[in-house]
Amino acid sequence: MAELPVPPVSRQRLGHRILAIVTVLCQVSVILPAHAASQGIIRDTEAENLLRDYAEPIFGAANIGKGSVKISLIDDPSFNAFVTNGRRMFINTGALMEAKTPNEMIGVIAHESGHVAGGHLTIQRERLANAQTMAVVGMLLGMGAAVAGGNNAASNSGSGGMGIALGAQELAARSVLSYQRGQEQAADQAAIKYLGMTGQSPRGLLDTFRRLSDEMMFKTAGADPYLMSHPAPPDRIANLEQLADKSPYLNVKDSPELQARHDLVRAKLVGFVGRADEVQRRYPASDQSLPAKYARAIVAYRYKHIPEALAQMDDLTRLMPNNPYFWELKGQALLEYGRVRDAIPALKRSLAILPDAGLIRALLGRALVATGESPQITEGIRELSNAVQREPESPDTWHTLSIAYGTQNNIGMAELSSAQEALLIGDMQSAVNHADKAKKLLPPNSPSALKADDILHYKRQSVQ
Numbered sequence: 001m002a003e004l005p006v007p008p009v010s011r012q013r014l015g016h017r018i019l020a021i022v023t024v025l026c027q028v029s030v031i032l033p034a035h036a037a038s039q040g041i042i043r044d045t046e047a048e049n050l051l052r053d054y055a056e057p058i059f060g061a062a063n064i065g066k067g068s069v070k071i072s073l074i075d076d077p078s079f080n081a082f083v084t085n086g087r088r089m090f091i092n093t094g095a096l097m098e099a100k101t102p103n104e105m106i107g108v109i110a111h112e113s114g115h116v117a118g119g120h121l122t123i124q125r126e127r128l129a130n131a132q133t134m135a136v137v138g139m140l141l142g143m144g145a146a147v148a149g150g151n152n153a154a155s156n157s158g159s160g161g162m163g164i165a166l167g168a169q170e171l172a173a174r175s176v177l178s179y180q181r182g183q184e185q186a187a188d189q190a191a192i193k194y195l196g197m198t199g200q201s202p203r204g205l206l207d208t209f210r211r212l213s214d215e216m217m218f219k220t221a222g223a224d225p226y227l228m229s230h231p232a233p234p235d236r237i238a239n240l241e242q243l244a245d246k247s248p249y250l251n252v253k254d255s256p257e258l259q260a261r262h263d264l265v266r267a268k269l270v271g272f273v274g275r276a277d278e279v280q281r282r283y284p285a286s287d288q289s290l291p292a293k294y295a296r297a298i299v300a301y302r303y304k305h306i307p308e309a310l311a312q313m314d315d316l317t318r319l320m321p322n323n324p325y326f327w328e329l330k331g332q333a334l335l336e337y338g339r340v341r342d343a344i345p346a347l348k349r350s351l352a353i354l355p356d357a358g359l360i361r362a363l364l365g366r367a368l369v370a371t372g373e374s375p376q377i378t379e380g381i382r383e384l385s386n387a388v389q390r391e392p393e394s395p396d397t398w399h400t401l402s403i404a405y406g407t408q409n410n411i412g413m414a415e416l417s418s419a420q421e422a423l424l425i426g427d428m429q430s431a432v433n434h435a436d437k438a439k440k441l442l443p444p445n446s447p448s449a450l451k452a453d454d455i456l457h458y459k460r461q462s463v464q
Contacts, residue, residue, distance in 0.1 A: 042073040042093060042273075043394075045357045046325040047265050051091065053258075054106045055113075061197040062110075062117040062190070069116060071109075075273060079212065081108050083115050097269050099208070102254045102262045107191060107205025114190030115183065188236065192243045201252040202244040206237075213237050260290075267291035268325075271298030290319065294326075301333045309333055324353035328360050335367050343367045358390030362397040369404045380404055388420075395424040412441030416448055419455050431455055 051071045059069065069089055076092040083089050089112050091105075099105040188209075195202045213233035244250060254262070270282055271294065279299045283292035297312035313330040320326060331346035347364040354360065361383050368380030384401040391397060402417035419434035435455035442449040 040075045042075050043359060044073065044268070045328070045354070045359045046268060047073055047096065050261055050265050051096075051105075051109070054102060055089075055109050057198040057200075058106065058110045058113050058194050061194040062113040064113060064116055069113075077273070079208075081112050083112050089113075089116070093269050093273055097266050097274075099204075099262075099266075101204055102258045103201055103204030104208050105204070105262070106200060107195065107202065107208055110191035110194045110205065111187050113194060114187030117190060118183065118186055185236075185239065188240055189243065192240070192247065196247055196249060199249055199252065201249050202240075202247050203250055206240050206244045209233075209240055210237055263289075263291040264294055264325075267295040268298060271295040272302065274299075276303065290316075293319075298329065301329070306333075306337055322353055324350040324357070324360070327353070328357075328363070331367070332363060335363070335370070340367055340370045344371075356390065358387045359394075362387035362391065362394060362400070365397070365404075366400050369400060369407070372407075374408070377404055377407055381408075393424060395421045398424065412438050413448060415441065416452050419452065423455055423458075 048071070051073070055069075055071055056066070059066065069087055071089045071091060073096070074090050074092045077094040077097075078092055079095045079098050081089070081091045081095055089109070091108070095108060096105060099108070188205075191205055192202050195205065213236065267283065270279055274282070276299055279295050283295040285296075293312060293316060297309055297316060300309035300312060310330070310333065313326065313333060316323070316326040317330060327346050327350035331343045331350060334340075334343035334346060344364065344367050347360060347367060350360050351357065351364060365380045365383035365387055368376045368383060371377070381401065381404045384397055384404060387397050388394065388401065398417050398421035402414045402421065405411075405414035405417060415434045415438035419431045419438055422428070422431035422434060432455070435452040439449055439452040439456070442452060
């Protein structure tokens with residue numbers, strides 16, 4: 001093939017250009033989209049419990065240890081899911097809102113589990129390191145040729161050297177992307193396998209990729225297949241169809257109970273993150289189903305239509321009195337509307353049904369502390385302390401706990417709680433300051449003093 005002409009570029013600019021591309025190569029993730037890291041994490045007990053119940057059988061089939069992978073929900077309307085390392089799986093709210101059946105969402109989790117079980121991210125990092133080496137070697141060779149050509153005004157070896165450098169880094173990129181396409185195919189095959197092992201249909205996975213394929217067809221038309229990170233949509237669908245048709249569970253349906261839970265979570269997410277007109281379009285007033293009532297109650301609460309929201313929440317708890325999430329919603333609304341004492345019974349009712357819910361327990365602790373009454377604050381400290389045992393990575397809960405200890409003049413514990421909060425939000429200097437104060441005020445060698453010392457020791461280690 002004839003060498004493409006390379007425009008004249010200074011050696012310094014060429015080096016910057018190649019190093020920039022090498023840097024991009026080293027930042028490639030197997031599935032992670034560029035915008036995902038900027039989105040916020042959504043915490044919700046109901047959604048998290050549903051995703052956990054979807055994932056546990058799949059994780060078992062994939063031989064992923066229980067509790068070794070954490071699933072988080074990302075506030076992003078696009079249909080996407082991804083893993084960032086062997087212990088974190090992220091699912092966009094858009095995926096859960098658009099998945100019409102549990103089986104569709106389970107198929108997505110099965111695909112991502114294929115990446116985890118296959119160790120794709122670890123291997124991908126090795127490939128990226130090799131690609132970086134390949135690109136850097138090409139850069140050095142190219143720059144050497146460019147230097148030689150620069151010393152000979154009559155020679156084309158300068159532009160040829162630049163071509164060597166750019167060609168080497170394109171080869172590196174193609175190598176990485178080729179392996180990434182192979183990983184996607186392997187994850188598809190693993191997903192079908194895990195679904196079969198758990199007696200679940202691959203139809204949801206197939207339907208999901210068909211929908212995504214339709215959306216991608218226009219975007220990928222005319223694209224160089226060797227520069228794509230995922231298999232070409234038609235080829236991918238054809239391969240999945242062949243695998244799915246062989247499954248004895250192809251026509252297995254989700255249970256009505258699981259579908260009902262799925263529909264409620266979808267409605268909840270639409271109510272909380274969707275626009276008012278979107279809620280109205282999806283769940284018009286003529287729709288008297290439980291999910292529709294749920295979504296409308298939430299959007300009324302969001303827009304501070306207080307009497308309407310509370311009336312709708314009362315309707316929900318009347319229709320399904322043993323649903324802990326309806327009581328949680330009512331308690332949260334009452335608390336935020338300033339009706340603290342009314343919020344407490346609703347939240348206690350929720351916890352009586354779902355006692356292991358750390359986020360709901362933290363909300364109850366916040367309500368108890370907000371009363372400003374000493375006996376209630378003492379109870380609130382117990383609830384908040386229980387909550388941080390279950391949800392240790394919640395800065396808001398540590399913040400409320402610090403306030404509660406402060407009202408009781410327990411400054412040592414207040415400082416320790418503030419240190420924990422600062423540590424979680426990445427404010428190391430504040431964490432150290434609070435931990436140092438806490439250690440001086442807490443009984444020597446007590447568990448709390450040792451925790452303060454752990455924070456100080458963590459800071460010393462991070463500096464070394």
